[in-house]
Amino acid sequence: MRETWTARMWRGQTIRTRSDVVRTEHIPYRPAPLTYSLAALRWSLWTVGMLAWGAIYIPAAGAALALLVLGGLLAGSWGLVAAAVLASLAGRLWARFWPVHWQRWGIGRAHRFWRRLRYRWSWDDVLAASGVKATDARHNISVPRLLWVSLGEHADALHVQLCAGITPATLAAQTDALASEWCALEVRVQAHPWRPGWVLLRVVYRDVLADDPAATAGPTDFRWLDVGRCEDGRRWWLRLMGTHILIAGLTGAGKSGLVAGIVKGLCPAIADGRVRLIGIDPKGGMEYRMYSELFYMLAYGTDDALVAALEAAADLMAERANQFGGRIRKLLRPTTTWPLYVLLVDEIAALTSFIANRELKERASAALNRMLTQGRAPGVVVVGCIQDPRKEVLPMRDRFGYRVGLRQDSPDEVRMTLSETAYDRGARCDLIPEDCPGIGYVIDDDGARREPVKVRADWVPDAELIWLAAQYPAPTQVDVPPLAAKNRTPVRATREDKGRAA
Numbered sequence: 001m002r003e004t005w006t007a008r009m010w011r012g013q014t015i016r017t018r019s020d021v022v023r024t025e026h027i028p029y030r031p032a033p034l035t036y037s038l039a040a041l042r043w044s045l046w047t048v049g050m051l052a053w054g055a056i057y058i059p060a061a062g063a064a065l066a067l068l069v070l071g072g073l074l075a076g077s078w079g080l081v082a083a084a085v086l087a088s089l090a091g092r093l094w095a096r097f098w099p100v101h102w103q104r105w106g107i108g109r110a111h112r113f114w115r116r117l118r119y120r121w122s123w124d125d126v127l128a129a130s131g132v133k134a135t136d137a138r139h140n141i142s143v144p145r146l147l148w149v150s151l152g153e154h155a156d157a158l159h160v161q162l163c164a165g166i167t168p169a170t171l172a173a174q175t176d177a178l179a180s181e182w183c184a185l186e187v188r189v190q191a192h193p194w195r196p197g198w199v200l201l202r203v204v205y206r207d208v209l210a211d212d213p214a215a216t217a218g219p220t221d222f223r224w225l226d227v228g229r230c231e232d233g234r235r236w237w238l239r240l241m242g243t244h245i246l247i248a249g250l251t252g253a254g255k256s257g258l259v260a261g262i263v264k265g266l267c268p269a270i271a272d273g274r275v276r277l278i279g280i281d282p283k284g285g286m287e288y289r290m291y292s293e294l295f296y297m298l299a300y301g302t303d304d305a306l307v308a309a310l311e312a313a314a315d316l317m318a319e320r321a322n323q324f325g326g327r328i329r330k331l332l333r334p335t336t337t338w339p340l341y342v343l344l345v346d347e348i349a350a351l352t353s354f355i356a357n358r359e360l361k362e363r364a365s366a367a368l369n370r371m372l373t374q375g376r377a378p379g380v381v382v383v384g385c386i387q388d389p390r391k392e393v394l395p396m397r398d399r400f401g402y403r404v405g406l407r408q409d410s411p412d413e414v415r416m417t418l419s420e421t422a423y424d425r426g427a428r429c430d431l432i433p434e435d436c437p438g439i440g441y442v443i444d445d446d447g448a449r450r451e452p453v454k455v456r457a458d459w460v461p462d463a464e465l466i467w468l469a470a471q472y473p474a475p476t477q478v479d480v481p482p483l484a485a486k487n488r489t490p491v492r493a494t495r496e497d498k499g500r501a502a
């Protein structure tokens, strides 16, 4: 019995014990009246506790309850009736005239409270019925233990402790059954951020990412860009400084839309000279020429021009690293003297695999690799888009610290874009519907944010981009230099430059 209790305490939750296997003398005998009284006491305490908690958690319900009690105490049953009528009238008026508050403090809270009760109430049965259960040597049947529930407005996170014999994959295989039982849109299993052996079940009730994108974005800092929304309703702040960004997705998945969002966030810093955009558009300038005033340098057209711009950007980076003379230990803080270079590449594979001339292709790959490996500290950020992650970009993938996987064809592509384990941790880019461009999953390699987060980029219309280009033009614009001869001497810093850097 002691062992069973220990197992129950620490690993999962024993829900049934077969009496023919557990020795009968260990089952305590209680007379029926005592058993029923104990059960009644337990349920009454539970009900009172829940009522008190519900009254605090749902202020509207708390106020109605207080009114009923007051009415009952002051005027007996007539007082009770009057209080009920008054409470329902107040509720209707509240909902009619202040619908947002009503949703937030009234009905929204009631829904959440109900969801919490339902998880607790149905947990054992739902898991056992879905087959997420394990039987031990003593024929005890256990299911994973629901530790606690974090309720969100549209999605909840259930912290679950697994038991022996149940793996995250076992649970993941039954997520459809759980979703249909809880009337949820989707249930996903994610690795737990704190402890191995625990998992996070994300239960999504409303796909806020499928709503129309918010028209207004808050004020932006160019180091963290507000480019869209996360699944839980918070804003999606894209990390720009100190990393390189890879955006992968099929055609029409929303790559250019996200790049436009990044550019929009950078506009004020572009105009005051703290950020310089370098654009490389292998699609003949179809995308970037629309807002060409924002670019410090824009390359499109011939392969020579594309490679020349790439090499020019890599040289700028080398020149700056030289000027600092190895004295940059922290991230550069962009100023008008030392601007941040943001290199936008519309289709990386066009440079690393589609160029027919082998020498040009190698030069493009070499320049890109230089920036990806050394650009972080001197303030060069590469934002690269790719349709097919199986192409030549693959060896470079790990150098992109911030990866966005939009709609893709297969789980393999998701693994290639985001990480080996991202698909199993819930990044289902292959299930994103075609009519939802801009939806994707993000992995940020920086620190604790390695979990894939589902996001949707805000849509920036063409007219707005054209307007932004007119309002925030780049103060300096240069032409793409001619393609240099093959063996160029590396750039050396002058004494004056080093002095400036210091």
Ligand SMILES: Nc1ncnc2c1ncn2[C@@H]1O[C@H](COP(=O)(O)OP(=O)(O)OP(=O)(O)O)[C@@H](O)[C@H]1O
Residues within 6 Å of the ligand: 213, 249, 250, 251, 252, 253, 254, 255, 256, 257, 258, 387, 437, 438, 439, 456, 457, 458, 459
């Ligand atoms: N975030 C978004 N929200 C809503 N609609 C979007 C979003 N992003 C893109 N779209 C819509 O999807 C269409 C295709 O998007 P976009 O051009 O960004 O795709 P893409 O991945 O760059 O495609 P390609 O690789 O062919 O250039 C856009 O014209 C726009 O109508």
